[in-house]
Amino acid sequence: MKLLVTGGSGLMGSKVAEIGLQKGYEVFSGYAHHLPTHGTAVKIDLRNDSSVVEAVKAVRPDVIIHTAALTDVDVCEADKNLAYRMNAQATKTLAESAREVGAFTVYTSTDYVFDGSRGMYKEEDRTNPVNYYGYSKLQGESYCDAVARTCVIYGSRPASGKVNFALWILEKLMRGETAQVVADQHITPTINTNLALMVLELAKPRLKGVYHLAGATRISRYDFAVELARTFGLDADLIIKSRMSEMKWAAKRPADSSLETSKASRCLETTPWSIEEALRTLKNEIG
Numbered sequence: 001m002k003l004l005v006t007g008g009s010g011l012m013g014s015k016v017a018e019i020g021l022q023k024g025y026e027v028f029s030g031y032a033h034h035l036p037t038h039g040t041a042v043k044i045d046l047r048n049d050s051s052v053v054e055a056v057k058a059v060r061p062d063v064i065i066h067t068a069a070l071t072d073v074d075v076c077e078a079d080k081n082l083a084y085r086m087n088a089q090a091t092k093t094l095a096e097s098a099r100e101v102g103a104f105t106v107y108t109s110t111d112y113v114f115d116g117s118r119g120m121y122k123e124e125d126r127t128n129p130v131n132y133y134g135y136s137k138l139q140g141e142s143y144c145d146a147v148a149r150t151c152v153i154y155g156s157r158p159a160s161g162k163v164n165f166a167l168w169i170l171e172k173l174m175r176g177e178t179a180q181v182v183a184d185q186h187i188t189p190t191i192n193t194n195l196a197l198m199v200l201e202l203a204k205p206r207l208k209g210v211y212h213l214a215g216a217t218r219i220s221r222y223d224f225a226v227e228l229a230r231t232f233g234l235d236a237d238l239i240i241k242s243r244m245s246e247m248k249w250a251a252k253r254p255a256d257s258s259l260e261t262s263k264a265s266r267c268l269e270t271t272p273w274s275i276e277e278a279l280r281t282l283k284n285e286i287g
């Protein structure tokens with residue numbers, strides 16, 4: 001199978017490319033600024049439609065796993081045109097080009113399509129984004145064959161060098177610094193390894209529709225940070241409880257955007273991992 005992973009230098013995409021290669025697929029890794037470490041690198045600029053079209057025509061993949069996006073929630077709020085162009089328009093162009101070469105498209109979406117007033121959202125629940133990032137990602141959902149919604153991805157550092165929530169906590173605690181973490185935001189954190197395995201299982205048999213591919217455990221950000229400290233033998237007392245209202249975020253965040261994952265458990269061989277299983281994997285991966 002010939003696989004094109006957009007965002008191949010990112011947190012999710014780099015794992016999809018790595019595991020895709022392990023499964024024996026021919027992997028092409030899209031990137032914008034940071035050279036991917038797995039697969040054949042393909043430059044793609046989501047801001048430029050012709051760059052997207054050319055990349056798809058050049059690779060002619062069987063499957064595209066589209067993880068590239070403008071992922072900074074506050075930047076999306078500040079530059080809505082750019083967010084729309086990269087998250088919605090580029091997805092439309094990618095999906096149209098994919099259809100021309102017969103490629104199956106999997107779009108990575110987000111828990112931020114929900115308003116967070118309830119939590120444990122199912123695939124068919126009403127979407128109602130509270131910020132522009134969530135809105136722009138929701139627009140992108142309509143174009144692809146499958147939609148994989150996920151939540152707070154973490155894992156080993158990708159080629160882009162971007163620090164995710166888990167690494168940020170671990171690095172702070174290792175330096176003996178305190179970390180302020182909100183206790184009133186609930187999530188289903190998702191390790192990139194589990195996510196990559198699930199998304200590839202969705203892509204291979206071309207399963208269409210919306211799937212929640214997230215961790216199996218609903219937890220507050222604060223409790224997640226404490227679990228990280230425990231797993232790595234670090235001082236959990238350095239984690240200071242705070243509230244969402246104290247954070248100086250430009251964009252509003254949903255309070256409980258946890259995702260219910262029973263559809264993934266029913267349909268896929270790799271099921272969503274519990275927090276304990278995921279943190280054991282993280283410890284094995286990064287020591």
Ligand SMILES: NC(=O)c1ccc[n+]([C@@H]2O[C@H](COP(=O)([O-])OP(=O)(O)OC[C@H]3O[C@@H](n4cnc5c(N)ncnc54)[C@H](OP(=O)(O)O)[C@@H]3O)[C@@H](O)[C@H]2O)c1
Pocket residue numbers: 006007008009010011012013030031032033034035044045046047066067068069070071086108109110111137150151152153154158160162
């Ligand atoms: N992170 C989360 O907690 C989270 C939660 C829910 C959903 N999601 C969704 O999951 C997907 C993956 O997220 P992630 O955290 O893995 O992303 P990420 O680490 O921020 O990586 C973003 C990727 O997009 C690429 N990119 C940036 N600007 C680009 C451009 N102009 N043209 C082409 N590619 C460009 C980056 O390439 P360069 O590094 O080369 O610039 C990078 O490979 C995204 O679609 C995101 O919306 C993420």
